[in-house]
Amino acid sequence: MNSNNKPALNEIFEKALSGSKLFLKREALSFDYVPNKLLFRENQINLIAESLSPILRGAKPSNLILYGQTGTGKTATAKNVINALRNASDKTSYEIKLCYINARITGTEYRLLYELGRELKVNIPFTGLSIAEASSRIIEEIRDKKLFSILILDEIDFLVKQHGDKILYEFTRVGERLSTGSLSMVGISNDLRFKELLDPRVISSLSEEEVVFTPYSSTELKSILEERTSIALYPDSVSTGAISLCAGLAGSEHGDARRAVDLLRISGEIAERENSLKIEENHVRTALKRIEQDRVNDSLTSLPIHAKLVLLSILFTSNNKSTGEIYNEYSTLTNKCGMETLTQRRISTLINELDLLGLISAKTISQGRYGRTKKITVSIQISLIKETFSKDPILGEITNSLP
DNA sequence: CCTCCACAGGAAGCGCAGGAGT
DNA sequence: ACTCCTGCGCTTCCTGTGGAGG
Numbered sequence: 001m002n003s004n005n006k007p008a009l010n011e012i013f014e015k016a017l018s019g020s021k022l023f024l025k026r027e028a029l030s031f032d033y034v035p036n037k038l039l040f041r042e043n044q045i046n047l048i049a050e051s052l053s054p055i056l057r058g059a060k061p062s063n064l065i066l067y068g069q070t071g072t073g074k075t076a077t078a079k080n081v082i083n084a085l086r087n088a089s090d091k092t093s094y095e096i097k098l099c100y101i102n103a104r105i106t107g108t109e110y111r112l113l114y115e116l117g118r119e120l121k122v123n124i125p126f127t128g129l130s131i132a133e134a135s136s137r138i139i140e141e142i143r144d145k146k147l148f149s150i151l152i153l154d155e156i157d158f159l160v161k162q163h164g165d166k167i168l169y170e171f172t173r174v175g176e177r178l179s180t181g182s183l184s185m186v187g188i189s190n191d192l193r194f195k196e197l198l199d200p201r202v203i204s205s206l207s208e209e210e211v212v213f214t215p216y217s218s219t220e221l222k223s224i225l226e227e228r229t230s231i232a233l234y235p236d237s238v239s240t241g242a243i244s245l246c247a248g249l250a251g252s253e254h255g256d257a258r259r260a261v262d263l264l265r266i267s268g269e270i271a272e273r274e275n276s277l278k279i280e281e282n283h284v285r286t287a288l289k290r291i292e293q294d295r296v297n298d299s300l301t302s303l304p305i306h307a308k309l310v311l312l313s314i315l316f317t318s319n320n321k322s323t324g325e326i327y328n329e330y331s332t333l334t335n336k337c338g339m340e341t342l343t344q345r346r347i348s349t350l351i352n353e354l355d356l357l358g359l360i361s362a363k364t365i366s367q368g369r370y371g372r373t374k375k376i377t378v379s380i381q382i383s384l385i386k387e388t389f390s391k392d393p394i395l396g397e398i399t400n401s402l403p
Numbered sequence: 404c405c406t407c408c409a410c411a412g413g414a415a416g417c418g419c420a421g422g423a424g425t
Numbered sequence: 426a427c428t429c430c431t432g433c434g435c436t437t438c439c440t441g442t443g444g445a446g447g
Contacts, residue, residue: 110431125423129430304434323410343436348411364411368445371409 021234022272022279028232029265031258034079039227040220041077044211048081048186051209055085055148058094060182063172063206065156067192068213071256074188075154077213082152097149103159109167112159113138116151131167139174142181149183156187157194168198172205216255221247224257225264233268238279242267245284263287296380299357300388306342307350308395309333311385314360314376315402322373323348337394351376 027033038045044066054061066074082098089096099119101112113134117124122141124134142149151171153159160168168185175183187206195203216224225243246267250260264279266287271279303311313329314321327344334341342350351374355362362374378385389399 108432126421129423131431133430342434344410345412345437346435352412364443366410366443366445367408368443369406369408369447370445371407372441372443373408373410 021275021277022237022268023232024234025232026265028228029261029268031262034076034083035228035231036080037227038073038077038080039224040216041073041213044073044077044213045081047209047211048077049084052081052085052150052184052186055094055096055150055182055184056088056092058092058148060148060175061150061184062208063175063185063187064209064211065187065189065195065207066211066213067189067194069192069215069254069256070190071250071254071258071260072213072215073257074213078152078154078186078188082150085150094148095145097147098152099149100152100154102154104155109159110134112153112167117141120147120149135170135174139178142174142183143178145181147181149181150186151183152186152188154188155190157189157191160194160198168206169202172202176205216251216257218247218251218255221251221255221257221260225260228261229264232265233279237277238264238268239281241281242279242284245281249284249288263291266291293384296359296384297388299359300385305339305394306346307354308389308392309339310347310350311354311359311378312389312395312398312402314378315382315385319377320375322375323351324373326351326376333398337398 023029028035048064048066051064052061066078068074079100082100085096086098097120099116101115103112110129110131113131114124114126117134117138120138120141122137124137129137141147156168168187171183171185175185185206195207198206222243225247229238229243243264246260246264250256250263263284267279267283270286270290271283274283276283300308310326310330313326313333316333317325317329323344327347330347331341351360351362354360359378359380360376361379362376364372364374366372386399386402389395392399
């Protein structure tokens with residue numbers, strides 16, 4: 001792309017058309033953008049490409065697992081290699097099918113098969129079939145049409161944590177049993193200890209090859225951001241300080257490129273709204289605050305009604321209260337507004353879910369003689385909760401009666 | 404050292420929604 | 426119309442447990 005200081009003609013027109021003074025190509029700063037050139041991932045790209053390349057000769061490639069924390073470029077790298085493989089496969093006579101599935105979005109075994117079936121053009125209804133029937137339809141299709149298929153399972157650890165490794169076992173078995181065609185898997189996991197959850201048989205088959213993605217360092221993050229901005233923004237529309245700050249903030253935990261890129265994009269949007277011609281550090285700081293607020297707001301509004309009631313109960317009692325005390329308060333609340341009261345067991349899991357969302361913190365502690373319980377504390381700004389819930393048709397009144 | 408509190412959290416199963424096949 | 430399938434939210438029943446007080 002153009003990186004010289006003189007804007008090309010098309011850039012000027014583009015600018016006029018989009019009305020944006022900053023963004024040339026906003027998508028390049030979106031989290032699912034797959035750049036043509038991935039920085040600092042040459043090794044991984046080569047490893048994956050080598051493992052998958054037998055497919056171009058009509059042989060079964062080995063299964064592999066990609067490990068690494070969020071934002072280390074696993075998905076982007078996988079997609080990058082797949083795109084290249086797709087292009088290369090046009091020149092072969094074998095029919096190669098590539099199927100990318102995110103196991104967190106496609107949460108269940110059946111829907112996994114459904115998605116895979118759709119990619120392979122097998123007729124699998126949205127619901128109604130048994131898992132066995134659905135998978136045998138897929139196997140038949142692969143065998144009959146001699147398909148060479150690669151299934152990329154993103155966030156595979158979610159699937160295993162929720163449903164066990166049964167389906168993975170099935171898939172690896174299928175891969176081994178097929179006489180014509182093939183089915184290979186590329187698993188992508190955020191959890192480095194994910195293998196411990198698997199059956200040894202699945203491990204030996206699934207992780208024939210392993211590729212590890214290490215977190216980016218802040219300097220690497222900086223280079224990545226610079227590369228992306230050169231595509232996404234007009235020249236000279238971001239200060240070096242702002243880039244460093246994005247890289248630093250995102251790198252402080254572990255080198256999370258997704259966070260860095262998101263942060264920069266939102267900073268850009270804020271700068272744009274202020275009619276600023278350059279993204280500065282203060283925009284980044286505002287963006288950081290806004291990301292956090294949006295996240296909280298989203299999870300608050302999408303909470304099921306009983307989870308909201310539990311959260312309110314926590315607000316009505318003071319901090320550091322036990323599950324039992326929260327449950328009592330919750331019961332009086334449900335009675336007050338004439339709703340059914342769920343069991344304490346259920347509330348216990350709701351509390352855990354709220355904890356997982358980062359809205360509250362629930363620590364299990366032991367008080368010896370006085371039992372074992374959780375100490376529950378709200379971990380976000382209370383005013384945010386009040387603000388969101390007071391608009392709620394059912395909970396508005398109760399919320400406003402809060403002290 | 405043992406006991407026993409006040410829960411945690413696993414397992415099983417129920418009723419329902421939503422949909423396919425017959 | 427009827428059977429069969431899965432997912433989901435929930436209940437019921439259950440076993441497990443860290444440590445203060447005896």
